[in-house]
Amino acid sequence: MSQRTQEKPKPLIPDVYIDRDSVGCDSWRILVVESELRYAESLVTGLRRHGHQVSTVETGGAALQVYTSADLVLIDLELPDLDGLEVCRAIRAAGDTPIIAVTARGSELDRVLGLQAGADDYMVKPYGFRELMARMQAVMRRSRPRPRAVDVIDQGPLRIDAGARQVSLDGKQIDVTRKEFDVLYLLASNPGNVVPRKRLMQQIWGDSWSRRTVDTHVSSLRNKLGCRDWIVTIRGVGFKLGKV
Numbered sequence: 001m002s003q004r005t006q007e008k009p010k011p012l013i014p015d016v017y018i019d020r021d022s023v024g025c026d027s028w029r030i031l032v033v034e035s036e037l038r039y040a041e042s043l044v045t046g047l048r049r050h051g052h053q054v055s056t057v058e059t060g061g062a063a064l065q066v067y068t069s070a071d072l073v074l075i076d077l078e079l080p081d082l083d084g085l086e087v088c089r090a091i092r093a094a095g096d097t098p099i100i101a102v103t104a105r106g107s108e109l110d111r112v113l114g115l116q117a118g119a120d121d122y123m124v125k126p127y128g129f130r131e132l133m134a135r136m137q138a139v140m141r142r143s144r145p146r147p148r149a150v151d152v153i154d155q156g157p158l159r160i161d162a163g164a165r166q167v168s169l170d171g172k173q174i175d176v177t178r179k180e181f182d183v184l185y186l187l188a189s190n191p192g193n194v195v196p197r198k199r200l201m202q203q204i205w206g207d208s209w210s211r212r213t214v215d216t217h218v219s220s221l222r223n224k225l226g227c228r229d230w231i232v233t234i235r236g237v238g239f240k241l242g243k244v
Contacts, residue, residue, distance in 0.1 A: 028140065031070035032056045033063040033087070034102075035080050039125070043074070043102075046129050060087040064202050067091055072136060077103040077114065085117040092118025094199040098143045100135060102127070153188045155241060158230065160188050169225060179204060180221050183214075187231065187241040196238040 030047055034040040035058045047054045055070070057063050060082030067073050073091065077084030084103065091097055101114040106124040114122045120139045123132060153160040157170045165181055167174045176184065182204045187195055200214055218239060222228045232242040 027051045027053065028071040028136075029053045029069065030055075031063065031067055031073045033060070033073065033075040033079065033084070034058070035076065035078065039076070050133070060084065063087055064090055065204065067097055068095070068203060070097065072098045072100070072140060074100050074102050075119075077101055077105055077110075085113060088114065088117040088119050090202045094196075094202060096143065098139045100132075100139060102132070153185070155188060155191070156243060158188075158225070158244075160185055174224050176221065176224060177217075180217055180224075183217050184221055184231075184241075187239060191241065194234045194238050194240045198238075200238065 030052050032040055032043055032047075032054060034043065034056065040056050040058075044054045044056060055066070057066060058080070060079045063073070063075065064087060075084055075087060077088075079087070084101065088099055088101065091099060099119045100121045100123065101119040102123050102125065103110075103114070104125045105114070111122045111124075120142070121135050123135065151161070151163050153162075159168045160181075161167075162185060165178075167176050167181060167184060183200065186200065186203065197211070197214060201211075205213060218231055218233075222231055225231075227244050229242045229244050232240050234240060
């Protein structure tokens with residue numbers, strides 16, 4: 001009696017289990033924005049086997065809140081809350097974080113729209129993992145080196161500890177909310193530069209914000225720091241951290 005062998009299903013992302021030496025990549029912090037669990041798990045497994053630090057989110061709103069801590073964003077354009085193209089535009093408008101669109105949208109028009117929205121490269125599912133790694137390396141070579149996030153920022157008597165998420169002034173701890181800390185840390189991470197209001201809203205509140213929300217948090221921070229000069233308003237543009 002002949003025995004029928006069951007054919008194993010092909011992986012969604014082929015060639016995941018390959019030697020790291022064969023691609024010779026550095027270690028990066030990668031954000032995977034993917035709502036389909038089976039794709040996310042396969043991709044994360046391969047990336048971690050190559051030594052990368054990988055975090056995942058399932059929505060565009062979540063991606064806009066955490067992407068600044070990543071060296072590279074891999075994003076599916078089919079998301080449950082926002083169109084992936086809008087997420088790409090928001091990330092690109094706020095800075096130069098490298099983006100690769102990884103999606104089932106495969107027409108020429110889709111590719112053009114993805115690249116115009118700010119993606120540095122575009123891959124259509126299903127794709128080969130070796131090709132993805134090569135494209136990631138190419139994108140990272142073209143990208144400017146970005147400094148890692150600073151754990152502790154000192155601005156005169158003001159001290160912002162990102163690890164402990166604590167703020168102190170003249171050695172005395174200031175009680176701030178989670179969002180207030182995020183606002184202050186973002187401003188302090190861009191010393192001397194104006195952070196546009198739109199970037200604050202997109203990066204900290206994602207898709208659930210209003211103009212009043214930002215003003216309220218800035219006003220509260222000024223009161224807690226005891227001086228309006230700590231946060232300077234640049235009318236019509238945004239805010240920057242001041243010197244007191």
